[in-house]
Structures are given as structure tokens and as C-alpha cells.
Amino acid sequence: MTVKSPSSLYSDLDVRVELDAPLAPLTWFAIGGRADALVHPNTIEALQTLSKRCHRDGVPLRVLGSGANLLVDDDGVDGVVVLLDSPAFKAVEFNASGHLERMRAWGGASMEKLVMECSRRGLKGLEQMAGIPASIGGAIRMNAGGKFGAVGDAVDAVALVTPEGELSIFSRESLRFDYRHTNIPRGIVAWTSFKVTPDDAVECRARVREIFTYKKSTQPLSASSAGCMFRNPTLADGTRESAGRLIDLAGMKGARVGGAFVSTAHGNFLAVDPGARSDDLRALVDMVRDAVATRQGVELVTEVVFWRRGEDA
Ligand SMILES: Cc1cc2nc3c(=O)[nH]c(=O)nc-3n(C[C@H](O)[C@H](O)[C@H](O)COP(=O)(O)OP(=O)(O)OC[C@H]3O[C@@H](n4cnc5c(N)ncnc54)[C@H](O)[C@@H]3O)c2cc1C
The missing domain is CATH 3.90.78.10 (UDP-N-acetylenolpyruvoylglucosamine reductase, C-terminal domain)
Incomplete structure (x- = not known):
């Protein structure tokens, strides 16, 4: 059943709203229909309240990252689609909480830009993500990665806006990252802190280049796709097949x-x-x-x- 998204859900919040918004330009397939309401929250508080109200009223709330792993139906989607593209959600803090080896990136920040910025600053830990298009939230939700490792390898903590509107912080010890999967419950990844190690900037850049070159040589990155369509299945003997x-x-x-x-x-x-x-x-x-x-x-x-x-x- 299609569910409407009444403006009372967001009209008094610090958000920008587009009604009947085309989603195709926001996805890598660049096809599919429209969102009844595309909401861009400006603050974490607005996102929390919106999440709580949608949950309370049974209105579906979807979160769109960089659209690199998403197929939107031709008829579009109902309820609310949230896009974390305001400055507050694209921020990255190096030396988070005074720690040289902690970096905090908000859910809407670009993983590609973060990988480049880390290598520029000589920070090691996220180079396995070179060439993988993603927002921070989308990468965490999918535990994106490949031959050289996955995003979960570098995670220190994740902050999640729960459907009830709480901000829950999950420490590394409570998190599990498996092949394209995490145990993070339903909700919106607000920010993630990563463990990075200071290293030689020239070596960091060379490593990122090497991984990106490998990816480019093995995958058709210029086609309108979402990368791999299917998961690599686990066979009866426990091995993973391509x-x-x-x-x-x-x-x-x-x-x-x-x-x-x-x-x-x-x-x-x-x-x-x-x-x-x-x-x-x-x-x-x-x-x-x-x-x-x-x-x-x-x-x-x-x-x-x-x-x-x-x-x-
Ligand atoms: C050319 C190309 C190459 C690719 N190569 C790889 C690869 O090598 N390895 C790999 O793993 N993937 C790869 N992918 C797929 C894609 O890059 C990853 O799945 C990536 O993690 C998707 O992130 P996104 O921000 O685009 O998420 P989206 O596609 O926008 O969303 C994907 C899912 O994440 C959810 N989500 C998004 N943001 C949040 C948030 N803040 N909180 C909670 N949930 C959220 C969405 O609701 C949705 O369920 C590739 C895709 C392309 C187009």
C-alpha cells in the first residue's frame, strides 16, 4: 500500500523539501521515478524529529546516499526520502576529539573525497575504498569493499539515528562487519569515526593509485551500473564463488x-x-x-x- 507523506511531518523543521522530486539524477543507474517527498535536513535534531514522526505515523522513510547501489522503480517511491547533503552532514573532522588517529565523517560525506584527503594528509586506513563510489552512510550500511578490504576494517564507532529518533552510538566492540553486511540495526548512519594511522603521504598516495588502477582494469567503471548486481554466493563447501x-x-x-x-x-x-x-x-x-x-x-x-x-x- 502506498503511504502519503503529509507536510506536517516536516513543515516546522529545519529542512528543505522537494515534492515529487526526480530521483534518477541522484542514482548511478540514472533511471527510475520520483520521490513523493525528498527531504534535506539541515541539522541532526531535524533528522531525529523527522525519523521519530515517520516511525510514529507509519510513513516509510528511506535514506539516499550517493545512489551507487540503488535501483528506483519506474513509479518512484512513497513516504519520505532523506538526502544528507547539507553542510552539517557532509562534514569531516580530522583529529576528532583531540585524537590524531581518529577521524569523524558525517553520513552524507563522500567516501571518494575522504580517501583522497586521507592520502593527501598521509593517513593510512581507508585506501581499500579507492574507486568505490559511496557516501559514508551508504558504505557503512553495505560494508562496501573488495579485494583489498572493506570499510568496516577501519571503523572505530558509528552513530545511528534510530527510528524512534534517538542517537545511538555503537562502539567498535559491539559492531560486526561481514561480507557486504553489518549488524547495525535499522536507522540512519549520522556519522562514523575511523581509526587512521599517520604514514608517509607519498606511500599513501601510491597505494590509493595502485588500488584504483587495479579496480579500473578489472571493472567497467564508466558504464551506468551499480557495480556488482549480485552478491558472491557461498557454496556448499563454505567457499565464496564469484x-x-x-x-x-x-x-x-x-x-x-x-x-x-x-x-x-x-x-x-x-x-x-x-x-x-x-x-x-x-x-x-x-x-x-x-x-x-x-x-x-x-x-x-x-x-x-x-x-x-x-x-x-
Ligand atoms: C561503478 C561502481 C563500482 C562499485 N564498486 C563497488 C565495490 O568495489 N565494492 C562495493 O562494495 N560496492 C561497490 N559498488 C556499490 C556501491 O559503491 C556501494 O554499495 C556503496 O556502499 C553505496 O553507497 P551509497 O552512498 O551510494 O548508497 P546508496 O546506493 O545511496 O544506498 C545503498 C543502501 O544504503 C542505505 N544508506 C545510504 N545512506 C545511508 C545512511 N546514511 N544510513 C543508513 N543507510 C544508508 C540506503 O538506504 C540503501 O539501502 C560500486 C558501484 C558503482 C556504481
Whole structure:
């Protein structure tokens, strides 16, 4: 059931609101419909109150990061979509709380910029994130990473705005980061503090360059995609198999539905032509999943998050 987002949820808060806002330009696929209400909070207090009211009234609240792991349905989404793009949510504090080795980044800050700034300052700890497009909140929620490690490796603490509007701080000891997953409960990542180590700036920059070059040589980064569409499945013997290899073996590289296609360079990159429909991509996802299940006997699960009107946020 589609849920409306009455203006009483936010009209008295320190926020900027766009009604019937197009989401396509805010995602890497650059397709899909509109948000009934796109809300840009200016303060943490406004975000907390908005979250509490949406929870109280049963209005779905979704948070959009840099849109690099997201497919928005052609019919858009209901309720409230929050975008943490005001200066308060893009801030980064080095030497957080007087600690040289602690850095605090707010949920809407850019992971790419943070990786570059750390390497410029000679701070080691986040170079594994080179070339991964993400906001801080989106990276934490997905535990984004790859061959060289994941964001969770560097996390010191995470502050979460709970659905009830509280600000809960999770220390490193209480957090678990697994393959594209964390135990952080439902809510909005307000900020994360990272452990970084002072190191030689030239070496830091060289390491970031090396990881980025590796990524560029193995993945079609310029296509309109969300990176890997499917999670790498765990096989019966406990090993993790590459979903891209399974898709390749199933003969699906280059397969197409309307404006959506499987990259010929990397089987797990499903990309779209400009103007494609989300429905095309969803149909292609089903087609690839069926082919791999039939030919390899493995059920693929999507890594990309799908947003659809009336579905749980
Ligand atoms: C070219 C390309 C290459 C990629 N390569 C990789 C890679 O190597 N490794 C990898 O892991 N991923 C990769 N990805 C996927 C993507 O970069 C990651 O999943 C990233 O973490 C998404 O972050 P985001 O801010 O864009 O999140 P979004 O796509 O905006 O959102 C993803 C999910 O996170 C949630 N979310 C966003 N912000 C917050 C917040 N503040 N609090 C709570 N939840 C939030 C959203 O609600 C949604 O459920 C790639 C994507 C692209 C386009």
C-alpha cells in the first residue's frame, strides 16, 4: 500500500523539501521515478524529529546516499526520502576529539573525497575504498569493499539515528562487519569515526593509485551500473564463488532486455542505456538469476537495493 507523506511531518523543521522530486539524477543507474517527498535536513535534531514522526505515523522513510547501489522503480517511491547533503552532514573532522588517529565523517560525506584527503594528509586506513563510489552512510550500511578490504576494517564507532529518533552510538566492540553486511540495526548512519594511522603521504598516495588502477582494469567503471548486481554466493563447501564467473559460465554476458544489458567486460555488472526503464533491468536480473539457477544450480541474491512504492523501506 502506498503511504502519503503529509507536510506536517516536516513543515516546522529545519529542512528543505522537494515534492515529487526526480530521483534518477541522484542514482548511478540514472533511471527510475520520483520521490513523493525528498527531504534535506539541515541539522541532526531535524533528522531525529523527522525519523521519530515517520516511525510514529507509519510513513516509510528511506535514506539516499550517493545512489551507487540503488535501483528506483519506474513509479518512484512513497513516504519520505532523506538526502544528507547539507553542510552539517557532509562534514569531516580530522583529529576528532583531540585524537590524531581518529577521524569523524558525517553520513552524507563522500567516501571518494575522504580517501583522497586521507592520502593527501598521509593517513593510512581507508585506501581499500579507492574507486568505490559511496557516501559514508551508504558504505557503512553495505560494508562496501573488495579485494583489498572493506570499510568496516577501519571503523572505530558509528552513530545511528534510530527510528524512534534517538542517537545511538555503537562502539567498535559491539559492531560486526561481514561480507557486504553489518549488524547495525535499522536507522540512519549520522556519522562514523575511523581509526587512521599517520604514514608517509607519498606511500599513501601510491597505494590509493595502485588500488584504483587495479579496480579500473578489472571493472567497467564508466558504464551506468551499480557495480556488482549480485552478491558472491557461498557454496556448499563454505567457499565464496564469484557471481560474475557463474554469470559468464551461464552464457549471460551481453544478454539484454530493452535498455538493460549484462556487461561484456564483467558478468556481474548489469548496466543500462540512457532512458532505459527500471522494469527492463528487473526483468534482466530475473533472467540472469534463472539462467544461473538452471545451469549452475546456484541461487543468486542481489546486492543492489531495490526501492519500490508500497514496499517496506
Ligand atoms: C561503478 C561502481 C563500482 C562499485 N564498486 C563497488 C565495490 O568495489 N565494492 C562495493 O562494495 N560496492 C561497490 N559498488 C556499490 C556501491 O559503491 C556501494 O554499495 C556503496 O556502499 C553505496 O553507497 P551509497 O552512498 O551510494 O548508497 P546508496 O546506493 O545511496 O544506498 C545503498 C543502501 O544504503 C542505505 N544508506 C545510504 N545512506 C545511508 C545512511 N546514511 N544510513 C543508513 N543507510 C544508508 C540506503 O538506504 C540503501 O539501502 C560500486 C558501484 C558503482 C556504481
